[in-house]
Amino acid sequence: MTGLLPTYSRQPVSFVRGQGVWLWDDQGKQYFDALSGIAVCGLGHAHPVISAAIADQASTLIHTSNLYGVPLQQQLASLLCDLSAMSGCFFCNSGAEANEAALKLARLHAYRNGIENPKILVTEQSFHGRTLATLSATGNIKVQKGFEPLFPGFIRIPFGEPAAVKEALEQHPDIVAFLVEPIQGESGVREPQCGLAYYLESIRALCTEYDCLLMLDEIQTGNGRTGRYFAYQHSRILPDVVTTAKGLGNGFPIGAVLTRGRAADLFQPGTHGSTFGGTPLACRAALTTVRLLCDGVIENARTQGTRIRHELEKRLNPLHVSVCGLGMMIGVVLPRDATPLIALGREAGILFSVSSGNRIRLLPPLNLTPLESDLLVAKISQLVECFLTQDHSL
Ligand SMILES: Cc1ncc(COP(=O)(O)O)c(C=O)c1O
Structure with missing residues (x-):
């Protein structure tokens, strides 16, 4: 066969x-x-508007590489930063890739702070992707089975419990980041039992207190899915890193990592990249999608x-x-x-x-x-x- x-x-x-x-x-x-x-x-x-934009862009310019300026990429980055109140943006092609970039940011944050054996906090029943690092971050043994040894350094806690976050941060001073979905998608739409806004505000305060990056996986919850552009906008917090993909291009593959504050200057030339990340075609599809979503x-x-x-x-x-x-x-x-x-x-x-x-x-x-x-x-x-x-x- x-x-x-x-x-x-x-x-x-x-x-x-x-x-x-x-x-x-x-x-x-x-x-x-x-x-x-x-x-x-x-x-x-x-x-019809997205199909027309894709067709128009496909017959104008599809790809040039990230060796050169890509004006549509800059426009999309500015729009997403305005919408999210974040300050920097990196484009990739999928959710797992966006989370890989976030995990690399966590490692760079550790490196900058001289932490040699950094840990990343993740939750039970989470889903973060199928690459080796993101499946290791995922809280589902079915996704991990057969791929051991897993990527090291993840500490897993129950989802939706601020007390568990506090306990882990107190016990492990080498935790540098907390990667979490605001509402868990793949495990069947699970919201924090204590309430989304309360959970986000509690974990934001804890991450600030313990110098830990709050990295929200909004691959599924982003791009309007929960009734705000990002799910964290149901609260008053800002994360340090937010990842998104899925709905960003309405079917055209594109992912993004948004950063601010301590996470904004971690990537420098040569630290991360993607041949296809943010092509003119992908950015045009996403720009058109985001503008329609916001209308x-x-x-x-x-x-x-x-x-x-x-x-x-x-x-x-x-x-x-x-x-x-x-x-x-x-x-x-x-x-x-x-x-x-x-x-x-x-x-x-x-x-x-x-x-x-x-x-x-x-x-x-x-x-x-x-x-x-x-x-x-x-x-x-x-x-x-x-x-x-x-x-x-x-
Ligand atoms: C919350 C979350 N993170 C990451 C991913 C992985 O995204 P992708 O399949 O685009 O790699 C998914 C996909 O279902 C997801 O729901």
Whole structure:
């Protein structure tokens, strides 16, 4: 057999066309895409303004390399810095690469401070990527299995507990950075139990007190997904480093690392780089995406997200189903294994994912109309009600 390496166990469906929240498979069947390419296509599929910008840029200039100035890169960096209140930006091509860059910043921070054996704080149930360093930072042994020895120096603590951060920082004076998702995505939309703003404000204060870089992984929560441009903007804090990717290019691959303060002057010529990072084409796609997101779409994610969660709660709470999340990052937690729902949903023409066995993850486009939101609620409620009230184990 020749062909693709089997790194994914793929579902038996192939899509050939998209439009907004809709996808069509090669048999002509239509699906409501409540996953958006795993939190990537925040403006939906085949957005006409983005498609036109990509086509225009592709016929103007695709790539020149980072040996020369790239004006679109500078424009995108300024826009992202304005939006985030950060001061510096590095472009790469994916989430894992952005986190690799953040981990390198942590090492440089240690080097500058004469710390020889630096440690980085990470959390349980986190996901940070599939490169060797980022899978080592990830809190999931399934992702790490077979790749030992892991990249050294990570200290793992429970997610969402400021007391655990304080205890670790007190016990290990050589911790130089804390890498954490504001809301955990891959493990099924897990928010800090003590509240997002309280958690962020507590860990910000602790990181400042112990001279530890606060590095937020906003690969999934960024670019409007939670109803603010970045999830930390639901609080009053600023991180030292923030990483993002996924929704930044609406499907065109691009990642970014934003820095400020102590983290802003760590990278110097020769310390980091990427051949493809920040090509004119990637930056044009991202510039167009970010401008559209900031033109009312993020507010829409906030209002439609609240509406979807409330309606789902109303319909599903009686079945002991809870609903969590923020903006268009929505978790529906079932009292039992929800894995069979992926196939049942597909048959019913709706796409989503299931994490940690019983958590449905909904990541719809951020520009859903009220009618599309109602359709999503109707489809999910009906599926879950049917699933929980009929015995599918028979
Ligand atoms: C929070 C988080 N960090 C990092 C990554 C890795 O991103 P990529 O798959 O683009 O390397 C992901 C991907 O799911 C993610 O959700």
